[in-house]
Each structure stands twice: as structure tokens, then as C-alpha cells.
Amino acid sequence: MNRAPAEEPRWLTDEEQVVWRSFLDATRLLDDHLDRQLQRDAGMPHLYYGLLVVLSETPRRRMRMTELARQAKITRSRLSHAIARLEKNGWVRRENCPSDKRGQFAVLTDAGLEVLRQAAPGHVAAVRQALFDRLTPEQQKSLGEIMQIVAEGLQPKEAGADLPWLR
Amino acid sequence: MNRAPAEEPRWLTDEEQVVWRSFLDATRLLDDHLDRQLQRDAGMPHLYYGLLVVLSETPRRRMRMTELARQAKITRSRLSHAIARLEKNGWVRRENCPSDKRGQFAVLTDAGLEVLRQAAPGHVAAVRQALFDRLTPEQQKSLGEIMQIVAEGLQPKEAGADLPWLR
């Protein structure tokens, strides 16, 4: 049997600790801030807003469920519930996929596009004010590179990877 | 009456869009990843683990509820629920504050400390593997600076700020 190696783990250094805490604090606060802003101004959480945005940028304002889950980095289950709620609001409707009878499209309705148009300016302003306006161009660039690396690291190309939208 | 200015909002540039999407993707994936890791290895979500960590670093392994909420950047309501759950697990217990009869301390139990000890190595490893090991020292430094700025920007010192732990 495999005995656990029981080596002393590589704890975070003091500097790393500080970085990590700042990261947790910033993301928690930012998430909270944007969720609140959108709940107030658009009547939905940030994630749901993001789904509408993705749909709005798509050729016929529609996308297959799994693909939408992949873009949003969430599970299909979560997406199912979210779309159900957005459907109840009249902002999204479902359509069957002609080529695969199991498939569903989520389609952004006119009402959905309208809600987006209403909320977008306030939302961009909030994002700018909380993030971009506080950073130098170099920091913005650096942030982009870092986040790109982390995001890619967490969605490896290999088969069998534990990706939310495949759970 | 104030007429809305209705100026064209400053939309995100293409570069900013890319940065912002990467940020959302990375944080969403990382959150999911660590939540899963801790749910599997410690039987609790990341946030709850963080509460135990904070308590463990405190003089007598205890902290007032509001102060704990402030450190964790969450609402007192959320904390109340979280502590109730951790209490049910036997990892935290509540104690009355002698000097203020409204006050409560959350106290880390021995069992709580033990669960932390068990889970900590795996958790550090996960954080390293997903974040620190992928970044150069310069990037780590930059990330720290950026996150510090964002976090501070979202918790202004002025009275009347909408901070989660004061809601």
C-alpha cells in the first residue's frame, strides 16, 4: 500500500500569504459589489447578467446549453436553473435543436436585450470604478496575463479533466 | 429635477474586455476548484474553511461575530448561518461576551483545529498548484499590489459606506 509521504508541505511565505488574502478579499468584495449593483439595477445576479451578455453577442442570440455553460464556467445544472428563472422573467426562451433532439438552445428575447441595454451603462461604470480606473495600464496588462494563465491552468485540454460544464 | 445626463458610457475597450473576461473566468474557476477541493477533503466550503483559519490565528482562538465578518468580508447574516453550521459540526462553539451582553464570540474548538490541521496541507497545495506555481515572482508581486488596490477601493474609510459586515 502507498504510505503517505508526509513531507512538510510548502506553506505560503508571508509575502504569498499577503497576496492570497488580498486576492480573496478583493474578489469577495468585488463579487458582492457587482451582484448588488445588478440586483438593484437589473433585478438579477451578476452571473445571470453574464449569461444574457454572452447570448447577446452570438449570431442569432442563441446558444446550446452546454456551450453556454462552458463559456460561463458553470455546471449544466446551474445553468438549467438559471435559464429557468430567466425564462420566467421573459428574458430568455428555449428552443429545440433540430439536428439533435436532446439539444436545447437558450435564446435571448427582445425583452432580454432591452433589460441588457438598460443595465449595461451602469454596470460598465461599476466595473470601471471598482477595477480599471484604479489601475495603471501596466497593471491592467499584467492582470490580464495573470488571469489568463490561471484560467487556462484550471481548464486543461486533456480528457477526464474535472470541468464544471462536463459534470 | 435631475435630468439623466445620458452621455455615451465609456464602454470597455477590446483589451479591457479581454482582461475582464479572463478575470471572471479565472476567479469563477478557482472558486469552484477550491470549494470542491475543500468540500471533498474537509467537508466544508472554502468560505467556512477561511473562518476557521482566521479563528485559529487569533490569540485565544476566538473573535467577535462582527469582527469575524469584517475579516471575511461577508455579512453578519451569512456569518450567523455559517457559524451555526460549523457549530453543528463541533468545530466552533459560541461564547457570550462578558462586557457586552449583545456580543458573541465564535470560538474554534479542538476538533475544529484538528480538522484544519488535516486539511491545510492539501489546501495549500491546491492554491499553489492553481495560482502561485504558475506565476513569476514579478507577477505575484503585481497581483498582490493590484488586489490590494481593489480591495481597499471597495472598503472606503468614510462613514456610510455599504460594507457587507455593516449591513
Place this chain on the structure above:
DNA sequence: CCCCTCTGCTTGAAAGTTAAACAACGTAGG
């Protein structure tokens, strides 16, 4: 064609979070 497996998506229950209201205590001013 049949069987088996895989894929796409949904469902219902449990767990976690939010928002609003509340009880109880502290505190400052009259």
C-alpha cells in the same frame, strides 16, 4: 436491428446566501 454506453439536459432535495425584520442591549442628550 438490438444492446450497450455515452451525451445533453433536467429534476428535486439539501445546502448555502440574501434581504428584511426583529429583539436586545449600549449610548448619548436632555
Place this chain on the structure above:
DNA sequence: CCTACGTTGTTTAACTTTCAAGCAGAGGGG
């Protein structure tokens, strides 16, 4: 004192997310 108001923490209900099945259609041998 005593009143008014702020603070501390909890509670309820509504909402969101997760987890574990589950169902129906696609796909690939035999």
C-alpha cells in the same frame, strides 16, 4: 433617569447553487 437612536446578532422566507439521480436521444459495435 428616560428617550431616541445606533449596534449586535439572529431569524424567517425567498432565492441560488450543489449534489445525485434520472430520462431520453445519439452512437457504435455485434
